Amino acid sequence: xxxxxxxxxxxxxxxxxxxxxxxxxxxxxxxxxxxxxxxxxxxxxxxxxxxxxxxxxxxxxxxxxxxxxxxxxxxxxxxxxxxxxxxxxxxxxxxxxxxxxxxxxxxxxxxxxxxxxxxxxxxxxxxxxxxxxxxxxxxxxxxxxxxxxxxxxxxxxxxxxxxxxxxxxxxxxxxxxx
Numbered sequence: 001x002x003x004x005x006x007x008x009x010x011x012x013x014x015x016x017x018x019x020x021x022x023x024x025x026x027x028x029x030x031x032x033x034x035x036x037x038x039x040x041x042x043x044x045x046x047x048x049x050x051x052x053x054x055x056x057x058x059x060x061x062x063x064x065x066x067x068x069x070x071x072x073x074x075x076x077x078x079x080x081x082x083x084x085x086x087x088x089x090x091x092x093x094x095x096x097x098x099x100x101x102x103x104x105x106x107x108x109x110x111x112x113x114x115x116x117x118x119x120x121x122x123x124x125x126x127x128x129x130x131x132x133x134x135x136x137x138x139x140x141x142x143x144x145x146x147x148x149x150x151x152x153x154x155x156x157x158x159x160x161x162x163x164x165x166x167x168x169x170x171x172x173x174x175x176x177x178x
Contacts, residue, residue: 081095
């Protein structure tokens with residue numbers, strides 16, 4: 001996470017040292033300078049690393065899913081230990097231990113993904129021509145930027161959940177599983 005955030009900051013400083021075209025919300029809405037962006041990024045990485053560090057180890061408090069589940073039952077077990085349908089995540093929080101475990105497992109991926117998206121955006125914004133215009137149309141203004149980031153985070157989380165499911169299916173039944 002720190003390396004990905006560092007790449008974002010480095011690419012911002014390299015391509016736009018005066019932050020004239022920077023689309024960061026702190027810059028756009030509050031006029032924050034580069035030092036403020038660095039300080040906020042250090043704080044965010046520290047917070048995310050803290051969430052990751054607080055994540056309990058899976059055993060013995062988090063039961064592994066039983067073998068052979070299809071995607072929907074797997075997600076229900078993964079998110080709620082099988083007590084609720086997976087789509088309840090929209091309005092129901094998993095239990096305290098499971099929520100901490102999920103957060104710890106999930107936090108790195110959206111943070112890394114958004115950072116790498118920002119690096120890509122920095123390159124596209126300063127490449128000129130059609131790529132620059134396309135990036136500007138995608139993130140131009142605070143509302144479009146937030147919508148783009150929210151969509152991207154949802155895609156990263158969906159990809160992460162699918163990767164968890166594929167890893168679960170690849171491992172198959174373990175010794176001792178009924």
